[in-house]
Amino acid sequence: MRQFAETGLVALDLANTWDEYLDDPERLPDAAALHRFCHELGEHGDLGGRGELREGGELGGRRGLAEGGELSVDDLRAVHAVRERLRTVLSCDPPARTRALAQWAGALPIRVVVEESGGAPRQRLTAPEGSDLAERLAVRSVAELLDLAASGGWERLRLCAADPCKDAFVDQSRPGKRQFCSTRCANRAHAAASRARRG
Template sequence: MRQYVDTGLVALDLANTWDEYLDEPERLPDPAALRRFCAEFGEPQEDLGEPAGGESEGQADFWTSELAAVREMRGRLRAVLACEASERTRALARFTAGLPARVAVEDVGGAPVLRLVAPDGAGTADRLAVRAVRELLDVAAVGDWVRLRLCAASPCRDAFIDRSRPGRRQFCSTRCANRAHAAASRARHRT
């Protein structure tokens, strides 16, 4: 069962691993959750040679530091997504400038395409960040950059791409839309 893949984009699904509606908003509470997130997205995981009997102390320390780095990067990614569309490009450029990324030519449908890739040996946070930037560039290339939004239902700040025909969607999900409409209705009836 998939737990983290919602939009299929690391950029959005990683940003959305902090959910204010939950009693405990952190959806990456421990290294095991980070490993599940990576596995669901097909991201390679560091192989430190797991000994018989479970995870070694060194592996636990490694994954704990990887988790801290991913959470820190998620905060920076969320800040990029929170920008207005007019400022988001500059914010993405600043975010990208700090990444250890290189350019590679990949074959996509028989045509060469220039892609950002993480260098060999990059940590989990850097690999996820480079993939997020690559996906956001793809979103922009297909014309959905201005349709990239954050949910308008407070306290939710989940990111989504508005694929509705009129392009006026405000909420990440029916759950948030229903809560926002119910709150507005209650407010109207109180006055």
């Protein structure tokens, strides 16, 4: 079974939970899969420095979670909507992507927190206390994409060129010319091109 935390960035890993190679492309079909996604990406408690932490690292007890801390069908639908918004943002070329990200961020409940980092102030985007799971994932995704842009990765953020795959990835190759998210997709694309040339 393919793991969810492939890049460690919610922004990319959530976008990549739709896999066109599968007979059923939906990799988050139910609350159990969403719970596993949250666990793998640290959304159950430790958010890796992003989002609001809850005492004891509990997933339950927040607005948008069903009674007893279980994820609900509404949580699943809301997270699917965040994924679609992410995929829309990521599908744009860099200048349009910036505008799409700004528009999305403007519609989210985002708080700016100033904290100490190495003796200097540092700002961090976070979802307000009591935000539901989808809002927290959305804010975390926006924060990660802004961090990626600040580190020089905005132009290297791409969607896989192997049809039908549309997985998002950051090209970390030295020349910056990578087109495929994985060797799996590169091999499939090269094999398809070879068949087309012969046929």
